[in-house]
Structures are given as structure tokens and as C-alpha cells.
Amino acid sequence: MTTTNSAALLAQMTELHPREIDLSLDRTHRLLAALGHPEQRLPPVIHIAGTNGKGSTLAMIRAGLEAAGLKVHSYSSPHLVRFHERIRLAGAEISEPALCTLLARTLEANQGASITFFEATTCAAFIGFAETPADALLLEVGMGGRLDTTNVVDAPLLTIITPVALDHQAFLGSTIPEIAAEKAGILKRGGPCIVGRQEEAALEVIEARASRLGAPLLAHGQHWHVWEERGRLVFQDETGLLDLPLPRLVGPHQVENAGMALAALRRLGHDEATCEAAVTRADWPGRMQRLTRGPLREAAPDAELWLDGGHNAHAAEALAATLRRAPTRPTHLIFALMNTRDPAAFLAPLAPLVASVTAVPIPDEPGATAPATLVEAAAALGLTATEAPDAATAIRAIAAREPRARILICGSLYQAGWVLRENG
Structure with a gap:
């Protein structure tokens, strides 16, 4: 061969x-x-x-x-x-x-x-x-x-x-x-x-x-x-x-x-x-990883930018526990999810702790949940929710309205991989 x-x-x-x-x-x-x-x-x-x-x-x-x-x-x-x-x-x-x-x-x-x-x-x-x-x-x-x-x-x-x-x-x-x-x-x-x-x-x-x-x-x-x-x-x-x-x-x-x-x-x-x-x-990328350099970080220079690939309700509970321990700062989610997962179950533990959700697609993943479906699930939990074509656009939009925000990209290891590639 x-x-x-x-x-x-x-x-x-x-x-x-x-x-x-x-x-x-x-x-x-x-x-x-x-x-x-x-x-x-x-x-x-x-x-x-x-x-x-x-x-x-x-x-x-x-x-x-x-x-x-x-x-x-x-x-x-x-x-x-x-x-x-x-x-x-x-x-x-x-x-x-x-x-x-x-x-x-x-x-x-x-x-x-x-x-x-x-x-x-x-x-x-x-x-x-x-x-x-x-x-x-x-x-x-x-x-x-x-x-x-x-x-x-x-x-x-x-x-x-x-x-x-x-x-x-x-x-x-x-x-x-x-x-x-x-x-x-x-x-x-x-x-x-x-x-x-x-x-x-x-x-x-x-x-x-x-x-x-x-x-x-x-x-x-x-x-x-x-x-x-x-x-x-x-x-x-x-x-x-x-x-x-x-x-x-x-x-x-x-x-x-x-x-x-x-x-x-x-x-x-x-x-x-x-x-x-x-x-x-120990080092394990994509698990509550802080992004401290790269083009995505440069798009929001005064914000905290975090990435996590957890993708089920149990992982979301761990994320919520992490956020509860973090210093007070408005937290905004950039959210993607595969269609084998329940968006409401994932978002429920996080809902009391976040100011907004921006739903994004996962590039080249036909099994990803449509952002509109994620927005609907977030809105049903009382969250302010919108769509963006990708994580970079979402980061820029959040930083424009709240420069010192905490931005957490979460919901999918596939999305985490794309973010790391995009961020060099």
C-alpha cells in the first residue's frame, strides 16, 4: 500500500x-x-x-x-x-x-x-x-x-x-x-x-x-x-x-x-x-483553558476568554461550580452543541450565572445543532440569546458592548478544536 x-x-x-x-x-x-x-x-x-x-x-x-x-x-x-x-x-x-x-x-x-x-x-x-x-x-x-x-x-x-x-x-x-x-x-x-x-x-x-x-x-x-x-x-x-x-x-x-x-x-x-x-x-487543552494569546484574544483584549469542551449536563454542572468560585464579572457564553445532546439540560446549571448566550454552528459538523434551536432553548430558560456565524464574530460583538466581560466558549469538543485552530 x-x-x-x-x-x-x-x-x-x-x-x-x-x-x-x-x-x-x-x-x-x-x-x-x-x-x-x-x-x-x-x-x-x-x-x-x-x-x-x-x-x-x-x-x-x-x-x-x-x-x-x-x-x-x-x-x-x-x-x-x-x-x-x-x-x-x-x-x-x-x-x-x-x-x-x-x-x-x-x-x-x-x-x-x-x-x-x-x-x-x-x-x-x-x-x-x-x-x-x-x-x-x-x-x-x-x-x-x-x-x-x-x-x-x-x-x-x-x-x-x-x-x-x-x-x-x-x-x-x-x-x-x-x-x-x-x-x-x-x-x-x-x-x-x-x-x-x-x-x-x-x-x-x-x-x-x-x-x-x-x-x-x-x-x-x-x-x-x-x-x-x-x-x-x-x-x-x-x-x-x-x-x-x-x-x-x-x-x-x-x-x-x-x-x-x-x-x-x-x-x-x-x-x-x-x-x-x-x-x-498536568496539561489538558480544551478543558477550562484560558486563552491568553492569539487572534481571538486580540479581538477582546480586556476580556477574560475561556474555552471548555464539556458537552453534557454533568460537565455543565462542573462549569457552573467553576463559575461560582470565580471573581465576579459578567459572564457570556458562546455555545455550540451536537444534536445528540440536550441543550436545555446543558444550559440549566449555567443559566443563573450567565448574562447572555450566543449560539454558533460547528464548522463541517453536519450533526451539530442549529443555532436557532440553541437560541430557543436558552430563551426558554429566561436567558438573553442570539446567533452568530462563528466564535470570532461572537467574541467581537460581546467585547464591543462589554469590554471587560468573561467569555466562555463551551458545549462541544469539536467546537473547542475549531477555536484552537482558529486561534493558532
Whole structure:
């Protein structure tokens, strides 16, 4: 197969997509077998599932392990600006030549068979993870857990389940217990699992599966605790107490994400220095990220400009908690959303805290909700709402009428990616 560039190869993978998505591991197992089973030759795996907080938790664990001198692979999705972000090999984002080679090998092994984009690209990533030496692989679930393409690792070193909330109901179930059962599908017999804060109904499901598998649980509120006290992060487990700086990642919800990362690192035997590096060195773009330079920032020089890719009601509640802790300043949302999401559910926690909503489209995303629909949902909540053709236009309009505003672009990781590209 002739290698051109990663964009062309990724486009070829997109064309192989089945007519309907059925959550199954059959296609993945077939392709991995054709590739020589790279999933059986991976470094020790930390497998992370959950509704929100997976990426931030992964980023903190990675920061800690790398500070300890370890070589770390990581896999996450979706990307923001370019696909390469999803795959990190031994601490570095995958190069264009390496990505092209992996994609080409995967396409050749697949021989034109029907397969989803995520399945094919995950199999490609597994080749790189298997063939590049590293001390650990941080593996983030794409959707769900039980039937997710990443769930082909027989004996992960550790699993993590972040908070479970309603999301992807069309695929995962319409209730918290149903969704929790899918997330708990990553648990393996005898393998320890870190469990973040959960609703009681979710925790019961996770505990029942862990009991059947003999999988030791280290659950928030039972085996470990984390809280903020006097501007510091305090973590406590059976090993003792840590008094650390607050997380570098912004928002009070990051304290609990840090707790899961710290519980994981402590379970793996790492020291306080590693734990401190986890919370102080982590970087995770598009999650309550302040934009401090670039053309979008220049369009509103006196405003606070923030970007967040959270896209469900649980993420909106975390955003609302962050805004409640922020210094008083008029806050204006620039809002985009995919049509699989409920705009009213997302906006409801934020409605008491914002002065206006400007709805924008997501470029090149046919599944985006029309701005007019978003305006209607915002107006029904009593918010002042209008439309703009893009985020840059919305920023300029808000800054013109309120130069020192706080502007928060939110609702979609796809929109976050476009904003980062537009802002250089």
C-alpha cells in the first residue's frame, strides 16, 4: 500500500464505516488477529472509563509517571486540533511518518472489511504501543467500556472508573445503573479498580461486578478521600495524608479528578513527589483553558476568554461550580452543541450565572445543532440569546458592548478544536 499522508489514510478508514454501529468487539478481534495480536504485547495498562473526567485524570497520572522518570504511552479521544494528539508514544505525540506507517499497515491487514473509524484507528495505535518500549500505557475508553474497542486487554495493571452520568443513552442505556454496568465492563478478574465519586445506584452496580470478579475496589469516600482546604488539596488513604498544591487544571471538579489520579499512583507505590507532579504539571487543552494569546484574544483584549469542551449536563454542572468560585464579572457564553445532546439540560446549571448566550454552528459538523434551536432553548430558560456565524464574530460583538466581560466558549469538543485552530 502506498503511504500518502495521515489525512488521506484516515479518510480511507472513514469510508469503511458500517452502515449501522453495533457495539461489538468482533470486528476489533478480527483485525487485531490479522495484525498479529498487538494487544497481547502491550506495556502494563491503566484502563480508564467513565462519563466525565477521564482525560483530566489520565493527564494527571501521565504527568506524575513521567516526572518519576517513566516512559508512558497514552491513548485518548477525540482530538482537538489534529488526530496525532490521540496517540502518545513513550511521552511524545506520534509523528506524521509513524502515524502513516501504522495506518497503512492497519488498512492493509483489514483488506477493505467493514469497520468503524474508532475500531480501526485503535488497532493502529495498539501496533505502536506494542512495538515502542514504554513502562506504562494509559488507555482511555472511547464510549462505554464493556464493548468498547479498547476493552481487549485481558489483565490491565489497574482500571479506573470516573463519575458515571447520563450520556450516549442511545448506545449505553437510559438509566444510571445501565450505563454504570457498561462502564464496569472494563473490570477484570482479580484486577484492582479505582472508583471516583458515584451516585449510589452506579456504585452498587460497580461493586456487584467487582464482587463477582474478585476485583479489589478503592472507592471514593470509602478507601480514599480528597478535598480542598485553605487553598490546598488534601488527599487521604490507608497509606496516610498528602497536603499538596491545588491542581494546575482549572475548576473545583479537578480536585476530585486529582483524587482518582492520586489513588492510582499510590496504589502503584509512587511517592509524594510523584503525586505532587501529577497535580502541578498536568496539561489538558480544551478543558477550562484560558486563552491568553492569539487572534481571538486580540479581538477582546480586556476580556477574560475561556474555552471548555464539556458537552453534557454533568460537565455543565462542573462549569457552573467553576463559575461560582470565580471573581465576579459578567459572564457570556458562546455555545455550540451536537444534536445528540440536550441543550436545555446543558444550559440549566449555567443559566443563573450567565448574562447572555450566543449560539454558533460547528464548522463541517453536519450533526451539530442549529443555532436557532440553541437560541430557543436558552430563551426558554429566561436567558438573553442570539446567533452568530462563528466564535470570532461572537467574541467581537460581546467585547464591543462589554469590554471587560468573561467569555466562555463551551458545549462541544469539536467546537473547542475549531477555536484552537482558529486561534493558532
